[in-house]
Amino acid sequence: MSTMPATFELDKKHGGGGPTLPPRRGGGGGESRSSSDGTPDFRDRLQRYRLGVCVGLIGVSMVFIGLTSAYVVRQGASTIDPNTGFYSNDWRPMTLPVAALGLNTALLLLSSIALELSRRSLKRQYAVAEAVGEGQAPAPPWLAVSVVLGIGFLVGQVFVWNQLRAHGVYISTNPSSSFFYILTVLHAIHLAGGMAALLYAEGTELLHRSVAKRLLVVDVTSIYWHFMAVLWVYIFVLLQFVK
Amino acid sequence: MAEHNEHAGHEHGAPTGFIRKYIFSLDHKVIGLQYYFLALASVFIGMLLSLLMRIHLIWPTAHIPLMGEIKPEMYLTLLTMHGTFMVFFVLTTAPQSGFGNYFLPIQIGAPDMAFPVLNMLSFWTTFVAFLVMIAAFFVEGGAPLHGWTGYAPLSAIPSAGPGETLGADLWIISIAIFCIASLMGALNFITTILDLRCKGMSLMRMPLTCWAWFITAILGLLAFGVLLSAGILLLADRNLGTSFFVPGGLVVNGTQIQHKGGSPLLWQHLFWFFGHPEVYIAILPGMGVASQLLSTFSRKPIFGYKAMVYAIVGIGVLGFFVWGHHMFMSGMSPYSAFAFSLMTMAIGVPSAIKTFNWLGTIWRGRVQFDSPMLFAVGFVSLFVSGGLSGPFLAQPLLDIYLHDTFFVVAHFHLIMGVAAIFGIFAATYYWFPKMFGRMMNEPMAQAHFWLTLIGTYAIFMPMHYEGMAARPRRYSQLTEVAWLQHLMPVEKFVTYAAFITIAAQFIFVFNLFWSMFKGQRATDNPWHSTTLEWTTATPPVHDNFGCKTPVVYHGPYEYSVPGAPNDYVMQTDPTPHGGHVPKEDKPLEAE
Numbered sequence: 001m002s003t004m005p006a007t008f009e010l011d012k013k014h015g016g017g018g019p020t021l022p023p024r025r026g027g028g029g030g031e032s033r034s035s036s037d038g039t040p041d042f043r044d045r046l047q048r049y050r051l052g053v054c055v056g057l058i059g060v061s062m063v064f065i066g067l068t069s070a071y072v073v074r075q076g077a078s079t080i081d082p083n084t085g086f087y088s089n090d091w092r093p094m095t096l097p098v099a100a101l102g103l104n105t106a107l108l109l110l111s112s113i114a115l116e117l118s119r120r121s122l123k124r125q126y127a128v129a130e131a132v133g134e135g136q137a138p139a140p141p142w143l144a145v146s147v148v149l150g151i152g153f154l155v156g157q158v159f160v161w162n163q164l165r166a167h168g169v170y171i172s173t174n175p176s177s178s179f180f181y182i183l184t185v186l187h188a189i190h191l192a193g194g195m196a197a198l199l200y201a202e203g204t205e206l207l208h209r210s211v212a213k214r215l216l217v218v219d220v221t222s223i224y225w226h227f228m229a230v231l232w233v234y235i236f237v238l239l240q241f242v243k
Numbered sequence: 244m245a246e247h248n249e250h251a252g253h254e255h256g257a258p259t260g261f262i263r264k265y266i267f268s269l270d271h272k273v274i275g276l277q278y279y280f281l282a283l284a285s286v287f288i289g290m291l292l293s294l295l296m297r298i299h300l301i302w303p304t305a306h307i308p309l310m311g312e313i314k315p316e317m318y319l320t321l322l323t324m325h326g327t328f329m330v331f332f333v334l335t336t337a338p339q340s341g342f343g344n345y346f347l348p349i350q351i352g353a354p355d356m357a358f359p360v361l362n363m364l365s366f367w368t369t370f371v372a373f374l375v376m377i378a379a380f381f382v383e384g385g386a387p388l389h390g391w392t393g394y395a396p397l398s399a400i401p402s403a404g405p406g407e408t409l410g411a412d413l414w415i416i417s418i419a420i421f422c423i424a425s426l427m428g429a430l431n432f433i434t435t436i437l438d439l440r441c442k443g444m445s446l447m448r449m450p451l452t453c454w455a456w457f458i459t460a461i462l463g464l465l466a467f468g469v470l471l472s473a474g475i476l477l478l479a480d481r482n483l484g485t486s487f488f489v490p491g492g493l494v495v496n497g498t499q500i501q502h503k504g505g506s507p508l509l510w511q512h513l514f515w516f517f518g519h520p521e522v523y524i525a526i527l528p529g530m531g532v533a534s535q536l537l538s539t540f541s542r543k544p545i546f547g548y549k550a551m552v553y554a555i556v557g558i559g560v561l562g563f564f565v566w567g568h569h570m571f572m573s574g575m576s577p578y579s580a581f582a583f584s585l586m587t588m589a590i591g592v593p594s595a596i597k598t599f600n601w602l603g604t605i606w607r608g609r610v611q612f613d614s615p616m617l618f619a620v621g622f623v624s625l626f627v628s629g630g631l632s633g634p635f636l637a638q639p640l641l642d643i644y645l646h647d648t649f650f651v652v653a654h655f656h657l658i659m660g661v662a663a664i665f666g667i668f669a670a671t672y673y674w675f676p677k678m679f680g681r682m683m684n685e686p687m688a689q690a691h692f693w694l695t696l697i698g699t700y701a702i703f704m705p706m707h708y709e710g711m712a713a714r715p716r717r718y719s720q721l722t723e724v725a726w727l728q729h730l731m732p733v734e735k736f737v738t739y740a741a742f743i744t745i746a747a748q749f750i751f752v753f754n755l756f757w758s759m760f761k762g763q764r765a766t767d768n769p770w771h772s773t774t775l776e777w778t779t780a781t782p783p784v785h786d787n788f789g790c791k792t793p794v795v796y797h798g799p800y801e802y803s804v805p806g807a808p809n810d811y812v813m814q815t816d817p818t819p820h821g822g823h824v825p826k827e828d829k830p831l832e833a834e
Contacts, residue, residue, distance in 0.1 A: 048357055052434045055464065059426040062468025066516070070476060070487065070509055077506040079490040090491070090504035172484030175504060182479060 042212045049220040057227050060190060064231065067186070068238065071179050075242075093243035094169065094176040097160055104156035105236060108191075111149030112229040115198070118142035119222045122215040129211045143205060143218065146225075147198050150191070157188050176243070183235050191228050197221040257785035267367075269359035270785060274366050275345030276678070281366075281373060282337035282667075283752075285328045290745050292325035297738040301731070303720045316405050318719030319388035323406075324380070326391025327414070329660065330521065331421050332373055337667045338528035339463070340369070340428055343456040346674065347432065349776040350450050352441025352793045354786040357434040361427050368424035375417035379410045387411040390717070392518065393418075395488035395510040396500075399480040403495050412481060415474050422471040425463050432460035441775075443795030447552070448814070450774045450799040451545065454552050455531025458559040459524050465563065466520040473513035480505065508573055515566035522659050523562045526626075527555060529666020530597060533619045533626075535799075536669055537601050539772050540616035541608025542810060544800040546600045554600075557593035561586060571639040572646050580639040587637035594630055598623065609803075614688035615770070618669035621696050622662055628700075629658025632707065647717070650710025653703045661699045668695075668751070675755075676769050680781045681762030687754040691747055698744030705733045773813050774799050 078089040121139040161181070164170075171181040201217040258264040268274060298305055299313040299321075306312055313321070344362065348355055356362045379386040387406040389398035393415070401408045436457045440449070449457075476487040480502070488510040491503030538545040545551060567575060567583030601623050610616070632654040636642050645651060668691075675683050709730055714721070721727050768777040775793055776783070793815045801812035 048434060048438045051438055052358060052361075052430055055433045056426070056430045059430065059464045059468045062465055063472045066469035066472030066513055067476075070472070070513060073509050073512070074487060074506060077504065077509065079504050079506070080492050081503070088504075090486075170484075171479070172486075175486060178479065178483075178485040178487065182475065182485075186475070 042216070046216055046219060049216065050223060053220050053223050057224065060227075060231075063186070064183070064235070067179070067183060071183075071238065072242070074175050074179070090174070091176055092174045094174065094180055094239070096180070096240055097163055098240065100156065100160050100163065101236060104153050104160065105232065107149050107156060108153040108229050108232055111146045111153060112226050114142045114146035114149060115218070115222045115225050118146060119215070119218050122211060122218055126211045126215045143198070143202055147195070147202055150195050150198060150225075154188060154191065154195070157184060160184075180239055183239065187228070187232055187235055190231075194221060194225050194228055197224065267363060269355070269363050271344050271348050271356045271359070271362060272678075272783060272787075274362050275341050275343070277366050278336050278344060278369070279341035281370060282333045282341055285332035285336070285373065286664075287748075289325050289328040289333060290748065292321045292328070294741060294745055296321050296325065297741045299719065301722070301735050301738050303722055313719075315719035316388055317385075319390070319404075319717070320386045320406050322717065323388055323390050323414075324376075324386050327376065327418075330391055330525070331418065332369075332376070334525035334660070334663050335421075335425065335463075335521070336369065338532075338663060338670070339432075339456060339459050339524065340366070342452075342532070342667075342670045342674065343432060343459075343528065344428075345678065346776055347453055347456050348435060348439065349779060349783060349787050350453050350774050351436065351439060351444050352775050352788070352795060353435060353439035354788065354792070356431050357439055358431050362431050365424050365427040365431065368420060368427065372417045372420035372424060375413050375420060379406075379413040379417070382409040382413065384408045384410050387414045389414075392514055393477065393510070394514075395477065395480070395505075395507045396490065396493060396495075396502075398510075399477055399489045399502075399505075400493070400495050400500060401481060402498065402500075412478070415478050415481075419471055419474040419478075422467040422474065425467045426471075429460040429463035429467070432456055433464065436460075441792045441795060444814075447549070448795055448798050450531075451534040451548070451551055451555070452528070452531035454555050455527045455529075455534075458555050459527045462520040462524050462527070462559055462562065466517040466524070469513055470517035473510060473517070476513075477510065508570070511570050511573060512566070515569045516563075518569065519566045520559075520562045522655075523558055525659050525663045526666070527558065529622055529663045529669075530555065530626075532666045532670045532673070533601065533622045534597075534604075535772075535774070536615050536619035536673055537604045537623075538800045538802060539673075539770055540611045540613060540619070541605045542611070542802045543604055543608040544798075544802055546603030546606075547596075548798065548800065550596055551600055554593035554596040558590060558597075561590045561593070565590065568637055568642070571642045577639070584637050584639055588634055591630075591634060594626075598627060598630075613672075613770070614683070614685060614692060615669050615673035617689070617692045618665050618672060621692065622665040622669060624696075625657050625662040625665055625699070628704075629654055629656075629662060633658070644713075645710055647715050648710035649706040649714045649716050652716050653706035653710060656706075657699075657703050661703070665695075668692075671755070673770065674776070675758065676765030677776055677779075677781055677783070679759050679762070680765055681758050681760075682765050682769065683758040683762060684754050687750055691750045691754065694747035694750070695744060698740050698747060701740035702737050702744060705737055709733055771809065771811055773797070773801050773811050775814055778813060778815055 075091050076089070077091075078087045080086070081088040081090075118139070121142060125139055161184070164177070164180075169177050171178050197217065198221055201214060201221055204214045204217055258268060258270070263269075265273060268277075295307065295310075295313065296318065298307070299318055304312055310317070344356070384405045384407070387393075387398065387410045388404055389407065389411065397403050397407070398411060398415075401411065436449075436453065440446075476485070479485040480487050480489055484501075486502040486505040488507055489500060489502035489505040490507060491505075493500040493502065534545055534551055565583055565587045567579055568587045571580055571583075605620075612620075632650065636645060636651065636654060672683055672688055675681070710716075712727075712730060714727055714730055722731065765781055767779070767781050770777075775795070778793060779787055780789070794817070795814045796817050797812050797814050799814055801807075801814075803810055804812050
């Protein structure tokens, strides 16, 4: 018995995308799962938010890539010294308060680890909730630990800025200090944004929101937070070793 | 229409109150219109400023109502703000954020953008940037005069001139806010395209408009971050005593500046790393619209769909390696200049592919010259006319002569400015029936087209010759210069042409608003197009497809399909030939 072929091929000269039937499942976004109230399924939302954060982080990276290129170019730039009339380079390498910054780095990395533990714990909770329903024992307070360590980092950065100012190192002192303040302050502003998200996640926990909602916030924020930790290490290495 | 009987996954219900429906709306269609009307307001501000410049260039002592005589520094302010409004708030806003917001989700079969709240924030952040930019006109000293490129050290020193105090700060802050808004928008576009395409809408089945918006969003994501970083450094130079861009020993208005060691070229590098991709941010959506319209109104499939996609990607990629051609005058190493020159001329390859395919698309087609098609053809014409002067400017030796002349003004206005504007017009005339449920008045549209096309060429073609005759740009008053006297008749001709062309735009605006209320009622698919927006209600309902998501079976340009009863096959048509099953495709009888 011969039946209708499973696929039809139109003449290739027609259309741009190749009119093959049936459509490739998932090739175009695929099927969207939804809950009864019409909102997208948790996994769809998680995938979308993760993608959004990753794309957004590319934009953030470009800000710091731009600053890095400026850092390198400005370091090598030489212009006429108005006092001597000769070309000179006014870049003076800056001595960083390595101990304090190292401690801050440790705090941020530990915060990142704590957030990852919180995410994994919530993921397990979500799996259990999916199987047997919500209401199991509360998870360890890794999220709170992460928040505290993150605040510790920000406070530590303020301490470093104050310490430098006390030693007469201001943003206008030298191009190297200018870049130090701009890079660290911009990083801190980005981190503060992440902190706001973490505090929101903490709020969802205190308000006993569903595990799915908490996991969504924590999972997506953790991508951002880990990136900020790596970005900080990059900035620290840049400032310390590319002088 | 084939559809998928599942919830569309819409995260927000239809709003009921006026504020949530029209002001702080989460609906991508309303947000798209908000962007569109913001761009419309901006384009009239930009046009007014350009008209004042044209008046000043031939009647330098003319008394302008409310302004008096235009002084040289005021001319520079007009120049700066004209470029700023046009580039940022028109060419970046309308084609991508306006039409992209409205039609991208519908064309890929999504109920909305991926992040509706972020989308709303993106528009209102842009609006704040617009207000801050407007505020620069009204502060002490007025708006800045450092050009839309914000070249340091002029832009970095408050004492450099009127407008360089608070006005310049507001300019930089506005641009920084605009960068943040654009980054949010780009994030949303990319996520929407990657994650929300309906079933069957593979990347290679997307309309070329979507490909253009996709690549434009990627360009925006990579470029605006760098401009933001440059803006932060510039603000620090102006207000915090740093010296990123201001060299030592600079004497401005008789006073030695305290900065030392900075590099003005560093600003140019950072700015043009953004600035050149910005050219493609402005023009790529127009290319997408032109492709869509040339195919639709020629009743032919687009010629070389895949080549068109690869050309868009190629232009986007190459666009990041050519910023140095804006700086041949800066004394860069000849080796660098050679590399930038080579890369710049390489962009001619994908551009030529696109032009060839556009011509191939209309070749022997059943071309219908409705107003959208006229503007699409006009787009191609302007793109070619403006593009042909590109290879001249891409060569350092020629550029050094031509760079500071009107030749460059003519070049970038044709290819970036007016071509992109023609893309906006084409999109407006094409999608107006879907957006407002009525047709635009065709005789008015035709009059608008011919006046604008002829007017545009009358303005910008003579500028090429003025440039070759060494008429410099950026100078406020050259009416007394002896060796430019022979160009004055040309200058006058250009100004008269500008008057007529700007007047013609009022036909468009009248047609736009008149047709919204009085235009002939539109059917759901008045142009017999194949893409998904033409399967929706007119105007589309809140979630676009009425709680259902479409399923796509075909590419976007199935025109003149043999055997198809309507000569075209909708993307959602589940049958192979648009409802008509040819003999050879019929199921065979059981043997």
